Amino acid sequence: MGRKAKKTIDVEKWKRWREQGDRQAEIELIEQYLPLVNYVAARLAIGLPDTVSRDDLVSFGRFGLLDALKKFDYMRGLQFETYAMWRIRGSMIDGLREVDIIPRSVRDKAKKIEEAYTALEQQHLRSITDEEISGHLGISVKELNQTMQDVSFASILSLDEPITDDEEQKHSRQAVIIDERAERPESALHKDQQKKILAETIERLPDKERTVVSLFYYEECSLTEIAEIMGLSASRISQLHSKAIFRMRGALNRSKESLLNE
Incomplete structure (x- = not known):
């Protein structure tokens, strides 16, 4: 539709x-x-x-x-x-x-992964690999991927309404990736800056994650449709989606902290 x-x-x-x-x-x-x-x-x-x-x-x-x-x-x-x-x-x-x-245990897992992405990508100034994230968390890559699948539902619910009612301004749903448990980035970060930061972050995403984001948020494909398009399992698409969400929210958090420390 x-x-x-x-x-x-x-x-x-x-x-x-x-x-x-x-x-x-x-x-x-x-x-x-x-x-x-x-x-x-x-x-x-x-x-x-x-x-x-x-x-x-x-x-x-x-x-x-x-x-x-x-x-x-x-x-x-x-x-x-x-x-x-x-x-x-x-x-x-x-x-x-x-x-x-969403169970408390899932919320806790999501929070730890998000903090890991924020810290490591701030430290290395690039997209972090699964091996680096799993090493930081003290778990195997297999355990990381299973955790990503477990928290995929939480990451879907982290998507809020558009930040503007202006139809012409709604370029994509990725402009509103927000952690409901934390202070909202827009309280410290201007919305135009959010859009710019998220656009730059999407460009730096690994290829598969960027494709998932594009199909889900721009083309409005379901996760099942994306799995068919990319020739991957639905669980793998959920994992890629979760990773992209954590990277983008991490970029917002880093920018908010930078602005507050100026």
């Missing part, structure tokens, strides 16, 4: 609702775009544990759709579907966070 031809919106219907308070027009818009909720739920569920209910995702997503309908600027001639899917996905992720389905 994200890659289909651009659709035009029914401006008159939007005007009837938003300017004239036409309740029927509102109902028609909700019914028209409700399938987006099921679409986003199906794609998001691919990377989530079986214990996550699809019905729960749909329920969370409906709030996101209503929020998108209220906030969308229909006079700008932009595509509502793209904007709404951001809002719907963000609402689903917020809902999952609220029910706190």
